[in-house]
């Protein structure tokens with residue numbers, strides 16, 4: 523097994539990855555991995571672990587070591603990237619979903635920028651034929667969006683502002699429409715604005731709009747009961763808080779842990795109820811079902827693509843975009 527291992531900040535080395543001989547894990551040939559902002563941050567962070575990067579991936583089962591229901595050699599699978607630690611208080615009390623040290627691929631253990639991975643059988647999900655490779659790469663985004671809706675307790679008819687327009691923000695907004703909430707997506711990026719419109723999102727605010735005024739007019743002056751701030755949108759957080767009603771639920775979330783500064787005085791004045799949400803663990807089967815049932819239109823979302831050999835160059839150019847506050851395109855890595 524060969525993979526791109528982070529050996530020091532900004533340096534990836536193609537290495538042979540050794541695994542223990544005796545294992546009940548399943549060998550999966552990775553067919554596609556997705557590079558996201560999270561990989562870019564890990565790539566440049568002094569404190570990152572020396573790991574094979576790549577937080578999302580899909581593949582084909584190449585060797586099966588135990589009886590797996592419905593999964594056999596040649597099956598197309600999605601590999602769940604989050605694992606509860608098994609050691610924290612919540613894990614030991616059978617509340618793995620609330621694990622306080624969730625282990626993430628590419629961060630805490632070797633990720634998917636590798637020709638093969640050895641996966642725990644319980645982390646494999648069979649992909650139906652109706653789920654394309656392109657859609658399958660968004661399963662984690664959808665799972666995280668479900669967590670956001672659950673954690674905030676958003677109900678039918680609730681107004682929700684979404685700050686940011688990237689792929690995750692678009693998916694969350696579509697899912698809110700599917701659940702009959704009333705989302706308003708606000709973005710400073712012209713392309714994301716267009717993609718949101720093409721995806722059938724009704725309330726989209728762009729760089730030219732006065733967000734506070736528009737949200738006030740849509741909600742009859744109430745402002746929104748919920749605000750979701752997507753972590754890599756480069757929008758000042760006070761703009762997000764300005765759209766919230768008194769005591770609104772605010773979520774900071776996204777596919778990466780980018781640092782943010784928060785206007786706490788504004789939050790205290792409105793007595794906002796702030797949440798930080800980073801994992802969609804436990805929602806994978808639901809996400810696959812939503813795709814299979816065509817609940818979301820993913821066809822307008824944009825992903826770049828690159829080859830396995832070109833991964834280090836791609837990460838360097840994504841990092842450059844991050845430093846220049848340009849849009850970062852999540853990038854498919856083709857491994858076959």
Ligand SMILES: [Zn+2]
Pocket residue numbers: 606607608609610611612613620621622623624
């Ligand atoms: Zn735990």
